[in-house]
Amino acid sequence: MLKYDLVVVGGGPAGMAAALKAKECGVEKILICERDETLGGILEQCIHTGFGLHYFGEELSGPEYAARFIEQVEKTDIDVKVNTMVLDITTNNVVIAINKQDGLMEISATAIVLAMGCRERPRGAISIPGTRPAGVMTAGTAQRFANIDGYLPGKEVVILGSGDIGLIMARRMTLEGAKVKAVCELMPYSGGLTRNIVQCLDDFDIPLKLSHTVTEIRGKDRVEGVTISKVDGNLKPIPGTEEYIPCDTLMLSVGLLPENELSRSVGIRLDKVTGGAVVDQYRETNHEGIFACGNVLHVHDLVDFVTQEAQTAGEGAANYILGKKEYADYRIHTKGINGVRYVVPQRISMDGSEEPVKLYFRVGQVFTNATVKVTRNGNVIYAKKKRKLAPGEMENIVIKPEDLQDFSEGDYLFIEVEG
Amino acid sequence: MEVRELTCVACPMGCQMTASIDNGVVVSVTGNTCPRGKKYAETECTHPVRPLTTTVKVDGGKHPVVPVKSADAVPKEKMFDCMKVLNEVVVKAPVKIGDVIVENICDTGINIVATNIC
Numbered sequence: 001m002l003k004y005d006l007v008v009v010g011g012g013p014a015g016m017a018a019a020l021k022a023k024e025c026g027v028e029k030i031l032i033c034e035r036d037e038t039l040g041g042i043l044e045q046c047i048h049t050g051f052g053l054h055y056f057g058e059e060l061s062g063p064e065y066a067a068r069f070i071e072q073v074e075k076t077d078i079d080v081k082v083n084t085m086v087l088d089i090t091t092n093n094v095v096i097a098i099n100k101q102d103g104l105m106e107i108s109a110t111a112i113v114l115a116m117g118c119r120e121r122p123r124g125a126i127s128i129p130g131t132r133p134a135g136v137m138t139a140g141t142a143q144r145f146a147n148i149d150g151y152l153p154g155k156e157v158v159i160l161g162s163g164d165i166g167l168i169m170a171r172r173m174t175l176e177g178a179k180v181k182a183v184c185e186l187m188p189y190s191g192g193l194t195r196n197i198v199q200c201l202d203d204f205d206i207p208l209k210l211s212h213t214v215t216e217i218r219g220k221d222r223v224e225g226v227t228i229s230k231v232d233g234n235l236k237p238i239p240g241t242e243e244y245i246p247c248d249t250l251m252l253s254v255g256l257l258p259e260n261e262l263s264r265s266v267g268i269r270l271d272k273v274t275g276g277a278v279v280d281q282y283r284e285t286n287h288e289g290i291f292a293c294g295n296v297l298h299v300h301d302l303v304d305f306v307t308q309e310a311q312t313a314g315e316g317a318a319n320y321i322l323g324k325k326e327y328a329d330y331r332i333h334t335k336g337i338n339g340v341r342y343v344v345p346q347r348i349s350m351d352g353s354e355e356p357v358k359l360y361f362r363v364g365q366v367f368t369n370a371t372v373k374v375t376r377n378g379n380v381i382y383a384k385k386k387r388k389l390a391p392g393e394m395e396n397i398v399i400k401p402e403d404l405q406d407f408s409e410g411d412y413l414f415i416e417v418e419g
Numbered sequence: 420m421e422v423r424e425l426t427c428v429a430c431p432m433g434c435q436m437t438a439s440i441d442n443g444v445v446v447s448v449t450g451n452t453c454p455r456g457k458k459y460a461e462t463e464c465t466h467p468v469r470p471l472t473t474t475v476k477v478d479g480g481k482h483p484v485v486p487v488k489s490a491d492a493v494p495k496e497k498m499f500d501c502m503k504v505l506n507e508v509v510v511k512a513p514v515k516i517g518d519v520i521v522e523n524i525c526d527t528g529i530n531i532v533a534t535n536i537c
């Protein structure tokens with residue numbers, strides 16, 4: 001059996017940053033397992049710029065951002081196995097992986113960092129009546145076709161869902177000469193970053209139809225057109241609002257789901273809202289020695305935050321491996337209420353640490369000129385005015401160590417929006 | 420005086436800004452979190468520019484295309500002209516990150532550079 005101090009599952013930006021941080025903290029034997037042929041994760045196909053402004057102070061494309069970390073990994077003695085799929089993790093921290101050269105491997109690990117990223121919700125996750133012709137694909141698949149395989153997946157496009165990948169692809173297809181006829185969003189607000197609406201849709205006069213969905217797909221072998229309808233407050237199509245749009249491609253950008261089969265199989269507790277593990281401020285799960293970071297933990301819009309979070313997890317794993325972990329006297333919970341959909345980390349380990357704790361959260365609807373408040377037993381310990389809060393944009397707040405004194409086991413910190 | 424509401428696209432934070440324009444000159448900007456926002460508002464209200472990213476064909480590379488970007492943002496109205504030029508380009512592998520693929524594209528004074536290896 002192979003033996004490592006740390007095994008990182010997934011070689012995207014999260015996995016690389018976690019491994020590099022653990023190395024920097026003094027962990028000796030580290031292995032990254034990546035099922036793709038290269039490190040870099042989803043960034044390899046994200047050729048648009050907008051990565052790294054916070055972390056590097058430069059606007060990089062996805063592959064450039066990834067390359068900075070790949071170079072750093074190559075300079076260390078971190079072992080990397082590409083084309084290697086992790087199949088299972090056992091409760092005593094043995095990682096089962098497979099590739100062509102080594103066959104089936106059992107790798108024992110002191111600590112494990114889960115960094116498997118997320119995948120797109122497939123068509124099955126939303127049901128659209130009609131035929132099943134070619135030309136229906138997720139926006140991410142279309143992105144891979146266009147940016148890595150080098151061909152345009154359609155000429156007349158309708159996009160369902162206004163997630164960032166869909167918006168980015170609307171611009172990409174338009175620049176390549178395709179006609180994007182509409183982006184339909186079921187909700188009354190967009191799921192993507194405002195900047196992407198401005199740069200990808202408004203710039204090219206592509207209509208964003210909020211509160212609309214696709215109610216029928218037509219075409220035998222290839223998509224010939226789709227029917228879209230307006231939806232009511234309960235998200236049900238309103239009869240009589242149907243509009244037929246001829247097109248050869250329907251792209252789906254209806255959300256991302258953390259890829260947590262492995263976490264489930266080892267019994268890690270998952271958060272129903274994020275779809276990722278329940279973790280503490282070091283990103284340690286309820287399974288001792290297993291940490292999670294990046295999109296497998298909760299879907300991030302900015303890779304810079306993925307890198308930061310992964311460094312936190314890498315450091316947490318290093319402390320655990322090197323016997324420097326402070327054991328918690330007790331844990332308290334964080335909880336989003338009144339408009340806050342989720343908070344990560346979900347728990348704070350009270351181990352006497354004097355470090356501030358950064359909480360990431362997302363709201364469930366659009367707010368303007370609202371106040372974000374953190375309360376404990378009815379007392380406000382943090383309040384900040386925000387010009388705008390939107391579900392598509394992750395926010396963060398920092399709780400000072402002095403505000404984390406004198407709690408008791410099971411206490412709650414509530415994060416809410418007022419106004 | 421003209422007042423314009425805009426969303427800064429200089430980074431993914433997407434700050435909501437208000438710019439006041441007097442005689443074609445931006446006299447004040449509010450709502451920006453950092454100086455880049457102010458600069459963006461000034462440019463956007465006078466001569467809008469956008470970063471351009473796409474792919475060009477590769478001969479003998481690992482993949483059929485390699486991603487490229489404009490080293491600086493190009494004038495918004497020239498984006499489609501630049502695309503026309505780039506759709507005709509075929510580069511020979513190997514290519515490194517930062518290699519200049521097209522110099523001074525469409526007389527903008529801006530180079531197109533590779534953003535991945537191939």
Ligand SMILES: Cc1cc2nc3c(=O)[nH]c(=O)nc-3n(C[C@H](O)[C@H](O)[C@H](O)COP(=O)(O)OP(=O)(O)OC[C@H]3O[C@@H](n4cnc5c(N)ncnc54)[C@H](O)[C@@H]3O)c2cc1C
Nearest residue numbers: 010012013014035041042050086116117165294295302303
């Ligand atoms: C289309 C798109 C546009 C984006 N635009 C921006 C932007 O403009 N600016 C920005 O800052 N951020 C952007 N992001 C977000 C950013 O790219 C992601 O948040 C980031 O890449 C997530 O990193 P990750 O390492 O968690 O996941 P990933 O990059 O998905 O990496 C996960 C890796 O794990 C591997 N893996 C999964 N399961 C296994 C297994 N069982 N065994 C082995 N390996 C496995 C996968 O192959 C993959 O390489 C965008 C994302 C997308 C998809």
Ligand code: SF4
Nearest residue numbers: 427430433434452456
């Ligand atoms: S003002 Fe600064 S922080 Fe805000 S979006 Fe623009 S560049 Fe980003």
